[in-house]
Structure formats: C-alpha cells, structure tokens
Amino acid sequence: MSAEESLRYKINKKFKLDVGKLKNSKERNKSYKGENVAHKNLKSREKGRKDHHGGREEGDREVYGKGRFQLVNSDGKRKRIYADQYGDQGTTNNRKVKNTKSLSRKGQSQVSDDSIKRKSRTADPLRSIWAPNKLKAATSETKRSYRKVEDTTVQVSSGKWYTKVNEVGTFDGDRNCLLKKQTKSKFESGKRSAKTKEEYKLESGRNALLKKQNKSNYDSSKHLDHSQSKSATPSVSNKKSAQRQKSLADSETMDDQPHKRKRIRLDPYDTSNKRLDDGIISDESTKERKKELEKDAGMSMSAQFRAIQPSPSILSFVEDNFLGRRRLIELKRAGYNTDLSAPLDNIPFSTSSERERIEENIFRNKLTFFAAAKVSSSFPPPGLPEIAFAGRSNVGKSSLLNSLTRQWGVARTSDKPGLTQTINFFELGNICLVDLPGYGFAYAKEEVKDSWEELVKEYVSMRVNLKRVCLLIDTKWGMKPRDRELIDLMERYQTKYQIVMTKTDLVFPIDVARRTMQIEESLKANKSLVQPVMMVSSKSGAGIRSLRTVLSKIGRFAKL
C-alpha cells in the first residue's frame, strides 16, 4: 500500500465512523420519544411491505388489524375517513365512539342537512339533535335518520376539522356557527400563508370584533324573533332577517329624505266638532263677522273681551247677587246654607217648604207637562200666555225651568247635548212655560238637528200666544252665530225676546259683568229685545229670583 492509498483509507475510515456516530445519536434521540419510535419503525416496515405487495388497501388493513384506532394512509400520513368510505368499518368503530363531539367535514355537512330536515319536521329550533334521551323519544322515522347521522361520525385525530355538534345541531346557532367557521377558516388560511405575528394579531383582533358583532346580532335577532323562531324553519328566519334588514335600510333612506308634513283639511260643514260647528254661519253673518274682525284687527277675541269695562251698576248687581264663581266659605259667611240645592235662590235659612218661600206667587204653582210637539201641526191650541226657553244644546234650558219653579226633575236634563228633542209645553198657574229643543252641537244626525232648528224657528215666528222668548246664552262662550240667526228671525217677526245668561257660577264675577256688557252693546240697536240682560245660575240659584220677578209680570199683564 502506497502512502496515498493509506491516507485515503484513513480518511474513509474516519468519515464512516462519524456517519455511524451520527446515526447512533439520532436513534438515541428518537428513543426518548417512546412510542413514536415504534410508530416510525412500524411505518418503515409497513412501507416495505407495501412495496412488497404493491397494494395500498392491504397496508391500511394491516395497520387497522393491529387494533390501532388511527387510520394511516399508505404514504404514512393520517387519513381522513368519510362516511361513504369504509362504511362497515366506520360504523363498527363509530358504535364504540357514540356521542362523540367530533365529525369529519363531509359528515358534518350531512348531519346539518339531516338535522335541518328533521327540524322542519319537529319544528323545534332549540333542540339539539345529539341529545341521547331525545333519541329514545323520537319516532321510528326519526330514529332511522339518527342512525344515519351516527354512521357519518368518525373520530378524526386531527383537530383541524373539529366542529362541535351542538353548534351544528341548534338552528338558532346556525348563522353564528357559519360565521364562526368563516372566521376560523380565515385564521387557518392566515396561518398557512405564514403571516407575520403582527398581521396575525390584527387578523385575530378583527375576527374577535366580527365574532362580537355576530354575537350581538344573533342576540338581538333572537330577542326579536324568539317567539316566532320557535315555529319557523331556519330558512324562514333567514328570510325574515333579510326582510328586516331591507326594511331597516329603507327606513334609513327614508330618514335621509326631508319629512313631508301631512296637511289636514278641515271640512267647514263637519259638525262633529263643537267649535267648528259654531263657525257654520250664513253668508251675510260671515261678512258681518269678517268686517268686525277687520275692525278689531291686531286684537284677539279674548283680548277684546278682557278690554271691556263693565258699568258700575252691572258690577254692583253681580256682587249683590253673588253671581259668578264663588267659594263656599264666602257663601257660608253670607249666611247661605250650601247644603240646599240652589241655595242663593231662597232665604238663607229655609225651614218650611221651599216653594212657599218663593216671592212670586205664580212660581209657587205646580209645574205640569201637558204637550210635546215634533212638528208644528202638533202644537197645542193657543191658550195661556207662553214663555219659551230657547238656546243652544246643553245651555241649561230645562234646568232653568226646574230651578225657576223649584221642582227638580219635571223637565228632564242631561249633560249630554240634545236630550230635549221635542217642544215641551208645561203649565204653571195661568202661564205656560215651553222648553224648546236646542240647536247647534248635539248628539244627533244632521237631518234631525235641522228639523229641530226648523221647528224652533217656526214656533218663535208663528206662535201667536208667545209672549216672551228667553234666549239662553252660556256666559262662558257668549253669543254664537246660530244665536244671532235666531235673534235676526225674532227681530224680523217682532217676537219679544230677552237674553238670559246661564251657568254664571262657572266664570269669574268680573267676566259675568263683561259678558253682560258685551251682549248689551252688541244688541242695543235691536227693537224686539227686552232689557235688561239677565244673569242666572240654576246650580247656585244666583239671579233666579230676579228672573222670576221679570217673568211673573208677563202673566200678570198678558192680554189674551
């Protein structure tokens, strides 16, 4: 051996030794991994065998045959098992791992399909299809479908494809689950594409936000649709949510647009409103009113009313007769028994029969109803001198008849306008008191109200024995166009009329005086008007005695 050859031999020897050492150290390291070594050996042996037999299935079977629950491909990698593959083996294996929470991807999709079908049958969105006790209770058909689902389940060692069955099984969670999957897949893809740590953080943060959003959306939708979702299928609920979103979007777009104000058109002939009804006046009176308004332009009606300065005589009359709103303590201090009905009408301390205390003899008589007329042809033959009480509905005509005679309930009264619908004739000694139906606002049909008005107009214009019409005006509201209409008519037919202001107990004393002044002023040119304007209250009895005095003269001096 030459020197060169010996050197080469030495180098080769040394190199081989190093390689050997390296091999030994590797094996030593592997031995620490325990089972993995055996696994690797097994794999290598398997590989050899596969090469020898040249068949992949055989290799798999052999691995399976050794009792290991892990399926390994012939190329040594872990194998995915689908329900349609290795059906028998999968089934037998799955029976052992019943109630597992893991599913292969394909199996999962099948499960969700099956579960959707079953849910549409059972219509219970909150039920988990994996609950074993429910499996027992299920129908035979359902049982079959359960088995199908079970068949699809295979335990897969890889954590990548894990999806909790509970999430799949609940219908309400379907959307959430899908979104979760999306975020998960995003995360995985991010992982695969080897993103930087920062990128990953950003991604995961975004995912977390998305998850939160999804959760809140889910919660709100659940809250809204909880009652409905019980009976609805998932597809329906999805449709509903889509519709809701669409409507929300529509409303948002509507919000952007400027709101159009609704115009309310008022019908001038609509008498359902009391105040509106008052506005229905003839063309002539409208023109007059307009002229008056133009005259007092710049001043409101109430301001004009407040500007009226009542005369001292009217003011003293109001004060002497306790007209206007009064406190009970004030009346008690003046010596009136406030427990009596209409206490201001009679002497303060009444001990004997009330009627006997009435100063005017005529009003001590009994009030007797004797006729009612709906049409002019049914009026009773003219006999006794008549005093009629006219005015708008609910102004207090019937109440005044009762309080004048102190016979409560003879003329029927009501707080509902339109109670008196016929002309009612009452006999009182040698006079006749006539209660007329009211005009203006009343709970009656338009035609009926028109007929009442016509009847009243006919009565006041044609009745020969009519000696006085007491035109009642509500102190609070004053004269209205329809009152003026009747006044015009009476003026035309020279029917004597007197204004009587009612319900004075509802307004302040100063306003009673103002209203009196206002009416006197407005009618001072009228010829058929009998002065003075009377002020009464059927409730408190204020001014009743004065009215009695005025009316009793009619009976005394009436020429038949």
Ligand SMILES: Nc1nc2c(ncn2[C@@H]2O[C@H](COP(=O)(O)OP(=O)(O)OP(=O)(O)O)[C@@H](O)[C@H]2O)c(=O)[nH]1
């Ligand atoms: N506070 C107060 N209420 C009164 C007075 N007079 C009448 N009323 C009430 O007003 C309402 C109507 O009284 P009525 O006498 O039925 O009126 P009317 O004018 O006959 O009404 P119609 O028959 O519908 O035309 C009733 O609830 C009475 O109690 C009054 O002087 N003071």
Ligand SMILES: [Mg+2]
């Ligand atoms: Mg009445």
